[in-house]
Amino acid sequence: MTRKSLYILLVFITVTFTGCWVTRIAINSVEDSILDTPAKITKLNNPLADSVKISVLWAGHSTSLVQLYDKVIIFDPFFNKRFSGLMLRKTELGLYVDSLKRLDAIFVSHPHIDHLSFTSIDILADKFPNAKLVFPKGVENYLPDYNIQMVRVDNADTKFKRFIGKSVYVYGLKVTPVFAYHFGGRYGFDTYSWLEEGVTGYIVEYKDVCVYYSGDTGYYDKAFKEIGNNFKIDVAIIPIGPCRNCDSVGFRFHTSSIEALELFRDLKADYMIPVHYGAAQYFTDVNKPLDVMNQLLNDSTYAFRELRDKVIPLKVGEQKVWR
Amino acid sequence: MINRILLISVVLVVLIQSDSFSQQKDFTLNKKAKYLSWSLLQLIPSPTIVSDANNDNARVKFGFQWQFIPLNYSFRANKFVSPVQFFMINPVRRFTGSAELFVQPEIVTSSFKYSGFNIFAVSTGGRLVIPVQEMGENISASIGSKYTFRKNDITGENGYAGIEVGVYFFGGMAGFQFVKNFNKKNKFSASFYLKYF
Numbered sequence: 001m002t003r004k005s006l007y008i009l010l011v012f013i014t015v016t017f018t019g020c021w022v023t024r025i026a027i028n029s030v031e032d033s034i035l036d037t038p039a040k041i042t043k044l045n046n047p048l049a050d051s052v053k054i055s056v057l058w059a060g061h062s063t064s065l066v067q068l069y070d071k072v073i074i075f076d077p078f079f080n081k082r083f084s085g086l087m088l089r090k091t092e093l094g095l096y097v098d099s100l101k102r103l104d105a106i107f108v109s110h111p112h113i114d115h116l117s118f119t120s121i122d123i124l125a126d127k128f129p130n131a132k133l134v135f136p137k138g139v140e141n142y143l144p145d146y147n148i149q150m151v152r153v154d155n156a157d158t159k160f161k162r163f164i165g166k167s168v169y170v171y172g173l174k175v176t177p178v179f180a181y182h183f184g185g186r187y188g189f190d191t192y193s194w195l196e197e198g199v200t201g202y203i204v205e206y207k208d209v210c211v212y213y214s215g216d217t218g219y220y221d222k223a224f225k226e227i228g229n230n231f232k233i234d235v236a237i238i239p240i241g242p243c244r245n246c247d248s249v250g251f252r253f254h255t256s257s258i259e260a261l262e263l264f265r266d267l268k269a270d271y272m273i274p275v276h277y278g279a280a281q282y283f284t285d286v287n288k289p290l291d292v293m294n295q296l297l298n299d300s301t302y303a304f305r306e307l308r309d310k311v312i313p314l315k316v317g318e319q320k321v322w323r
Numbered sequence: 324m325i326n327r328i329l330l331i332s333v334v335l336v337v338l339i340q341s342d343s344f345s346q347q348k349d350f351t352l353n354k355k356a357k358y359l360s361w362s363l364l365q366l367i368p369s370p371t372i373v374s375d376a377n378n379d380n381a382r383v384k385f386g387f388q389w390q391f392i393p394l395n396y397s398f399r400a401n402k403f404v405s406p407v408q409f410f411m412i413n414p415v416r417r418f419t420g421s422a423e424l425f426v427q428p429e430i431v432t433s434s435f436k437y438s439g440f441n442i443f444a445v446s447t448g449g450r451l452v453i454p455v456q457e458m459g460e461n462i463s464a465s466i467g468s469k470y471t472f473r474k475n476d477i478t479g480e481n482g483y484a485g486i487e488v489g490v491y492f493f494g495g496m497a498g499f500q501f502v503k504n505f506n507k508k509n510k511f512s513a514s515f516y517l518k519y520f
Contacts, residue, residue, distance in 0.1 A: 080457070084461075085456070085457060085460070085461035085462075085492075117457075118415075118419075118457055118458040118460060119457050119458060122458065140401055140403035140404050141404060141413055141415070142415050143401050143415065144399040144400075144401065144415060144416075144419040144458060145399045145400060145401040145402070146401075150401055150402065150403070152403055182350070183350045184350070186415075186494075187414060187493075187494050187496065187519070187520075188519075189360055189361075189364065189519060190357075190520070193353070193356045193357070193360050194352060194353055194356055194357040194360070195350050195351060195352055195353045195356070196352060197350065197351060197352055199350065
C-alpha cells in the first residue's frame with residue numbers, strides 16, 4: 001500500500017460519509033449537543049380523559065398521542081434525549097410516559113432515526129403488553145422483535161398509482177395506510193442509494209371520528225386530494241419542517257409550511273395540528289417553520305387566511321381536546 | 324492495482340448515490356444499486372495495528388483488514404424476517420444481539436522485521452454481539468475468538484489463536500476491536516472496525 005492508496009482511500013471514506021446530509025447536520029450540532037440541555041416544558045399529569053371524542057397531545061417532534069373516545073394510540077414515539085445518540089433535542093419530551101394509563105396501538109410511519117426509536121417502543125411494549133405495533137411493509141427490516149403483537153400493513157405504493165392501502169382493524173380501530181412521499185432506510189446508503197421501502201401515512205377511524213397522520217411526506221396534490229375525497233378527516237397531523245428555504249417549497253420529501261397548508265386544504269380536514277419542528281436542529285432555527293406558517297396564515301397575499309381558525313399549533317406537551 | 328480498484332470504487336459510489344436519488348419519482352428498492360454499492364463498500368478496509376516482536380525488540384506495524392461475515396444468527400429477529408443472514412448483514416438484527424462467523428483478510432504495509440511473519444494473513448472465528456445502549460444501535464459490544472493464518476518463514480509457524488473484544492457505534496458499523504493473540508511475536512492487534520451492512 002502506497003501513500004497514494006491511502007489518499008484515495010481517504011477520499012473514498014470522505015465521499016461516502018459526507019454525502020449524507022444527516023451526517024453534516026449532526027456534525028454541525030456537535031457543540032450544542034455537548035454543552036446544551038433540552039428546554040424544560042410543562043407537561044400534563046394525566047394526558048387521558050373521560051368523555052373525549054378526539055384529543056391530540058403533541059409530545060415534540062412528530063410524536064403525537066391521540067385519544068379517540070376510549071382508544072389511545074401514539075404515532076412515531078420518540079422519547080430519547082438525543083437523535084441517533086448524538087444530536088440533542090431542543091425541548092424535552094412533552095409527555096410523562098409513566099403517567100400513561102392506557103395504550104392500544106403504537107404506529108411507526110417509517111424507519112428514520114427521528115421516527116423509529118427502538119428503546120421508546122421497548123418502554124411502551126413493557127408497559128403495555130397488549131398494545132399492538134403497527135408499521136408499513138419494509139420497516140420489518142429495521143425492527144427488532146418486541147413482546148407485543150406486530151402488525152404489518154400493506155402500504156400504498158410509491159409509484160403514484162395507488163394512494164390508499166389496504167385497511168386493517170386494530171382493537172376496533174380501522175387503520176388505513178395512505179400515500180406518503182418519502183423514503184425508507186435508516187443508515188445512509190440504504191436510504192439514498194438502495195431506496196429501501198417502508199413509508200406510509202395513516203388514516204385511523206373509530207366510531208364517527210377520523211384522524212390523519214402523514215408521517216414524513218413531500219407534497220403531491222393528486223395523492224392528497226384523493227385521500228381527502230375518500231375520508232372525512234376530523235384532525236390532520238401534518239409536518240411543517242424541516243425546511244431549507246422555509247418561505248417557499250420544501251426539499252422534495254418534507255412539506256414546508258406552505259406545502260403543509262396546501263396539503264391540509266387538499267385533505268379538506270376540519271383541523272390541522274402542525275408537527276415535525278421544534279426539537280431537531282436541521283437547517284434553520286427549529287421554530288422557523290411555525291413562524292413562517294403563522295405569517296402565511298395572516299398574510300392576505302396568500303390564500304390561506306380562511307384556514308387560520310383551523311390550524312392549531314400546540315406547544316410541546318400541550319393537548320387539544322374535542323368533546 | 325489496489326489504487327485502481329479504490330479509484331473506480333470512489334467514482335462508482337458517487338454515481339450510484341446521485342443516480343438513485345435523482346430518480347425521486349419512484350421510491351422502490353433499487354436492487355442493482357443495492358448489491359453493487361454494498362459490494363463496493365465492502366472494499367473499505369479497517370485500519371489496524373499488529374505487534375511485531377522478537378526476544379530483543381518490539382514495535383507495531385500498520386495495516387488493513389477487510390471484514391466479511393459469512394453467517395450471522397440474530398437472537399432478536401422479528402417474525403417477518405429471517406434470523407439467519409449470509410454476508411449482507413442487516414445491522415438491526417446484528418446489534419440487537421447475535422452470533423456470527425467472520426473472516427478477516429489482512430495486509431500490513433511493510434514486512435515483520437522482528438517476528439518474521441508474512442505480511443498477508445487471514446483470520447477466521449466467531450463472536451457474540453451484545454447490545455449496550457439504544458438496544459445496541461448507539462453502542463454494542465462483542466466478544467469472540469479467532470484463528471489467524473499467518474505464515475512465519477523463520478520458525479515455520481502457520482498461525483495462532485486469539486481472543487477478540489470489540490465496541491461499536493453507529494449501528495454497529497464502526498468501532499474498535501482489540502485482539503490478544505496467543506503468540507509471543509504477535510501479541511496483539513487493534514483495529515478501527517468499519518463495515519456497512
